Amino acid sequence: MVSATLLRAAAALALPFFVSATPTYRVKRNDTNPEWADNLLQESMTWMDMFYDAEAGYLYSLSAQALTHETRASAWYAAGLLARNEGNDAEEAVKIVENVISGQHKNESSQWYGDYQIYPEEPTVGTKQYPPNIYNSWDPNWRGFVGTTLIIMLEEFPELIPQDTQDRMMESLHNATVGDSYRVGGVDDDNLYPSYSNPALMRAFMSGWVGRRTNEANMTSAGETYATEILDLFNRANTLSEFNSGTYAGVSLYALTLWAKYMDESSVMGQNGARMIKETWSSLASLYNANLKNVAGPWDRSYGFDMNRYLSIIALHMWTLVGKDKAPINAKPYAMGHKDDFAIGPLVAILAPFHNTLISAEALSSLQTFPGTHSVKTSAFSPPWDTYPRNITAWLSPKLTIGAESFSENVIGGPAKNPNSFNPAIAQWGRADGTVGWFTLHPQVMKLDAVASENVLELTYPDGNETSTFEFLIGTNSKNGKRDVASWEDVEGVKVTVNGTVDSAYEVTFSGLVGGAGDPINDFEFWNFTYSMPQGSKETPKVRLQFELVE
Ligand SMILES: *[C@@H]1O[C@H](CO)[C@@H](O)[C@H](O)[C@H]1NC(C)=O
Ligand SMILES: *[C@@H]1O[C@H](CO)[C@@H](O)[C@H](O)[C@H]1NC(C)=O
Ligand SMILES: *[C@@H]1O[C@H](CO)[C@@H](O)[C@H](O)[C@H]1NC(C)=O
Ligand SMILES: *[C@@H]1O[C@H](CO)[C@@H](O)[C@H](O)[C@H]1NC(C)=O
Ligand SMILES: *[C@@H]1O[C@H](CO)[C@@H](O)[C@H](O)[C@H]1NC(C)=O
Ligand SMILES: *[C@@H]1O[C@H](CO)[C@@H](O)[C@H](O)[C@H]1NC(C)=O
Ligand SMILES: *[C@@H]1O[C@H](CO)[C@@H](O)[C@H](O)[C@H]1NC(C)=O
Ligand SMILES: *[C@@H]1O[C@H](CO)[C@@H](O)[C@H](O)[C@H]1NC(C)=O
Numbered sequence: 001m002v003s004a005t006l007l008r009a010a011a012a013l014a015l016p017f018f019v020s021a022t023p024t025y026r027v028k029r030n031d032t033n034p035e036w037a038d039n040l041l042q043e044s045m046t047w048m049d050m051f052y053d054a055e056a057g058y059l060y061s062l063s064a065q066a067l068t069h070e071t072r073a074s075a076w077y078a079a080g081l082l083a084r085n086e087g088n089d090a091e092e093a094v095k096i097v098e099n100v101i102s103g104q105h106k107n108e109s110s111q112w113y114g115d116y117q118i119y120p121e122e123p124t125v126g127t128k129q130y131p132p133n134i135y136n137s138w139d140p141n142w143r144g145f146v147g148t149t150l151i152i153m154l155e156e157f158p159e160l161i162p163q164d165t166q167d168r169m170m171e172s173l174h175n176a177t178v179g180d181s182y183r184v185g186g187v188d189d190d191n192l193y194p195s196y197s198n199p200a201l202m203r204a205f206m207s208g209w210v211g212r213r214t215n216e217a218n219m220t221s222a223g224e225t226y227a228t229e230i231l232d233l234f235n236r237a238n239t240l241s242e243f244n245s246g247t248y249a250g251v252s253l254y255a256l257t258l259w260a261k262y263m264d265e266s267s268v269m270g271q272n273g274a275r276m277i278k279e280t281w282s283s284l285a286s287l288y289n290a291n292l293k294n295v296a297g298p299w300d301r302s303y304g305f306d307m308n309r310y311l312s313i314i315a316l317h318m319w320t321l322v323g324k325d326k327a328p329i330n331a332k333p334y335a336m337g338h339k340d341d342f343a344i345g346p347l348v349a350i351l352a353p354f355h356n357t358l359i360s361a362e363a364l365s366s367l368q369t370f371p372g373t374h375s376v377k378t379s380a381f382s383p384p385w386d387t388y389p390r391n392i393t394a395w396l397s398p399k400l401t402i403g404a405e406s407f408s409e410n411v412i413g414g415p416a417k418n419p420n421s422f423n424p425a426i427a428q429w430g431r432a433d434g435t436v437g438w439f440t441l442h443p444q445v446m447k448l449d450a451v452a453s454e455n456v457l458e459l460t461y462p463d464g465n466e467t468s469t470f471e472f473l474i475g476t477n478s479k480n481g482k483r484d485v486a487s488w489e490d491v492e493g494v495k496v497t498v499n500g501t502v503d504s505a506y507e508v509t510f511s512g513l514v515g516g517a518g519d520p521i522n523d524f525e526f527w528n529f530t531y532s533m534p535q536g537s538k539e540t541p542k543v544r545l546q547f548e549l550v551e
Contacts, residue, residue, distance in 0.1 A: 040348060072142055186384070207222045321352075423441070494548065
């Protein structure tokens with residue numbers, strides 16, 4: 001059943017295409033095995049089956065939160081049920097869809113109108129006891145996450161969905177699109193600018209698709225306008241504003257696939273989606289080290305520091321492109337950090353037969369085999385946060401990669417204002433047992449000059465002063481390595497030499513699961529090497545780190 005579905009999706013590729021300047025983007029490639037997408041579908045569904053509450057018609061929370069349920073993962077699971085379509089899968093999918101729609105916010109005057117509940121047991125958002133708290137009691141991006149999932153169901157599996165449910169899905173999508181149009185970056189605590197790539201791409205698509213289906217010219221043109229703004233940012237350097245993010249580049253590629261697959265040449269999205277996917281993969285592949293199974297830094301938003309240990313959505317795409325064994329995915333994906341994102345597996349699998357035709361042969365090859373030592377220079381731009389585009393440099397060698405970005409922003413921690421996910425300067429290296437060591441600068445400043453070159457990372461705080469510190473977070477040693485770390489000599493697999501205007505004495509603390517000076521970040525324990533400036537220093541804070549592999 002499944003393979004038939006995926007093959008049917010693949011058959012759609014035979015359609016003629018019209019991207020005149022670059023028709024080769026849509027040439028069918030045969031070097032990705034369709035079984036890989038099928039494996040991803042089956043494995044992610046088998047895992048979610050364990051969480052399915054058929055009586056409720058919802059998935060239990062994947063984080064096992066005392067038997068509460070979750071809306072978004074339920075919608076993703078429902079799409080997977082339609083793709084699998086065994087036994088009563090399709091009936092259960094329809095049940096879930098009806099539930100998700102009945103839990104959609106219905107008050108047109110509220111900021112969260114047309115959004116989907118986080119979970120069905122939640123109190124009414126906007127009551128005295130349950131105030132609206134954006135990204136907490138309601139998440140504006142869920143209009144896009146759930147809405148685009150409904151669209152995939154309508155596009156791919158209409159024959160499995162009764163007409164009255166399809167009608168409600170259209171009404172739900174219409175409401176979600178109207179609600180999404182309330183979002184304006186900088187207003188009412190919202191942060192949706194065209195530079196917030198992943199939800200921006202979903203918004204433009206949903207507006208364009210729903211507008212066309214319902215003959216709402218305003219919606220259609222709003223989608224085109226927004227898509228054009230995103231495109232203008234992209235075309236600067238062929239990069240997404242939300243750059244090289246293990247999780248969100250995966251979502252952006254998902255959304256761009258919707259642009260390329262479901263919008264025709266009358267739309268700026270249909271005209272550009274395929275090219276943007278190709279360029280985004282070329283950029284990711286240029287930073288990928290297949291020996292370490294990691295993308296080099298910098299990462300604008302990351303939920304982990306070693307892709308072999310946390311589940312990234314990029315890795316799910318790679319699963320369909322190079323197979324699970326070669327992708328940065330553990331044999332047991334649900335044991336990895338950030339494992340809940342495994343729930344998007346069905347969507348990635350459903351779109352893979354189309355999406356996987358759009359990556360260049362060169363990029364695909366780099367995802368399989370490290371092409372050799374090289375440097376990368378590019379940039380990305382996120383207005384209104386960036387004063388100037390961020391300048392990105394990376395140096396990749398077979399077992400050591402260094403990547404960094406200079407930025408000048410009006411916030412700390414990147415556009416998401418989250419120092420735990422914004423990683424502007426990173427080094428990663430292979431260790432004797434095959435595991436990966438990592439180093440990241442914990443960002444505390446609005447301005448950083450950071451340059452990666454052969455074996456070297458140079459960091460400067462142009463606006464720093466004698467109170468500035470550099471907090472370097474370093475991953476724990478391998479399982480059989482030294483448990484205790486008090487200096488650079490104790491860090492496994494790499495020799496690090498530091499000089500600069502900082503005091504050469506540094507402090508080392510540990511942030512562990514159940515002890516130490518602080519808590520892990522993104523599920524990762526780390527050693528914290530903090531350098532300060534000499535007291536009374538008038539110099540610009542500057543540090544240069546030289547990394548040498550130790551076999
Ligand atoms: C690609 O795959 C299709 C279907 O599996 C097959 O018909 C076709 O001959 C293949 N093309 C090449 C160039 O191998
Ligand atoms: C709808 O939302 C508005 C704005 O938040 C609020 O004033 C109004 O009371 C809500 N209506 C209902 C029926 O909850
Ligand atoms: C759509 O919103 C309207 C209010 O504008 C509401 O009456 C209707 O029930 C909503 N439809 C769905 C499917 O939530
Ligand atoms: C469409 O946009 C026009 C101009 O902004 C506005 O006057 C009209 O009310 C809108 N129509 C709908 C259905 O939103
Ligand atoms: C990036 O480089 C350009 C060109 O050299 C420069 O104008 C810009 O200020 C740099 N950006 C940052 C954030 O340093
Ligand atoms: C040093 O920088 C900190 C952080 O930006 C600032 O609060 C402080 O006022 C500065 N001190 C001096 C002497 O400029
Ligand atoms: C650090 O050492 C390098 C190489 O010895 C030297 O070129 C550089 O000037 C030094 N940097 C600082 C900030 O002292
Ligand atoms: C790192 O250590 C310094 C000095 O002890 C501390 O101020 C800082 O909060 C720590 N950083 C993190 C991310 O834990």
